[in-house]
Amino acid sequence: MKIAKILNNNVVVVQDERGREQVVMGRGLAFQKRVGEALDTALVEKVFALQSDELVRRLGELLSQIPLEVMTTCDRIIGLAAQRLGKLQESLYITLTDHCYFAIERQKNGLAIKNVLLWDIKRLYPKEFELGQEARAIIADA
Template sequence: MKIAKVLNNNVVIVHDEHGNEQVVMGRGLAFKKRANDELDPQLVEKTFALKSRELTGRLSELLSEIPIEVVITSECVIALARQQLGSALHEGQVAIALTDHIHFALVRHQQNLPIRNVLQWEIRSLYPKEYGIGLAALDIIEKRLKVRMSDDEAGFIALHLVNAQLDSEMPAVMHITKFMQEILHIVKYQLQLDYQTDSLSYNRFVTHLKFFSQRMLGKRGVYSDDESLHDVVRDRYPQAYKCVDKIDRHIIKNYQYKLGSEERMFLTIHIERVRKETLALGESDDEA
């Protein structure tokens, strides 16, 4: 097995016998290795064979940034879900989304920035199997990473598992897609962005819009009495927040739905991440 590209000491890209790209992971498997070197198969702990080059690229970017123990922990959770749900999971989708979420949750925990899951009751009631796996995931995370997260995170993990099984009827999918395109269009032209569609921040934003659009089109709002964090985000990211104001006016006019403060806060955070990463990547291209 020859290495096509080294991402870091623990992650490489290889080609299978058919020439398809695979992402291969293992502790130290690429130490002092370079492209075209042989890979020791005994060091391989996990192989991701994804059908889409886009998914492979996104997963490669993610794994190159995240500690290997976090990735392995996420895979343990996915294996548990695969065993208990008895239904098909979109493996590439959940590998990317859940690993990214767990890593981001760990960063927030270290910075003492917990986020309350205001949909906790609904998740626990509507998706009991997924929520049960979410609770078990907290035990796995504590055992492997020595961090105990709140039950709110069990709800977030459950939502990722629900999304990984999602098989909506085509009219609903088309409606959601149309709405997401409208929001992406507003952000693009309000902030004059040239989206980097293979970047992590863009894909995080799209994932958030998917959940948001399902709630909004179903008229299931998210409301919170705690305005403190919302006010901090509004003051810290004025450009992104102004963009959310425009989105709010669009939704009120076309969907008869008004954003709550919690929804405004999360949209602002995601838009700001896209804005900063897009501008940074644009500057890098100019320098090149």
């Protein structure tokens, strides 16, 4: 894998052997690295191989702004969701990570938002609601 773009020390965009762009994350992955250099794959913690170049671009932008701990926590939640619910949309990495990061920031700043659809969600989507409760616990423990 060659580095195509450095987003921060923990997130880079690479080109794989087929020339496809992927977003790769890992602690200190890009430290003292330059575009065009080979990536130390031993430092890679997660590879996002998305089908759409637009999703790769959006995920790269998002991950460059969000702490690695939040990304890792969301990846864990998405893994749990995939086990329970089956195949998920690729865009979930972007939407869930963004949602969780800003929810955590709002909580830190004391800005609570009441979910007016909570009762409907519990009733209409019980599996997803239960998963959401587990996700809250995972975030609280992180």
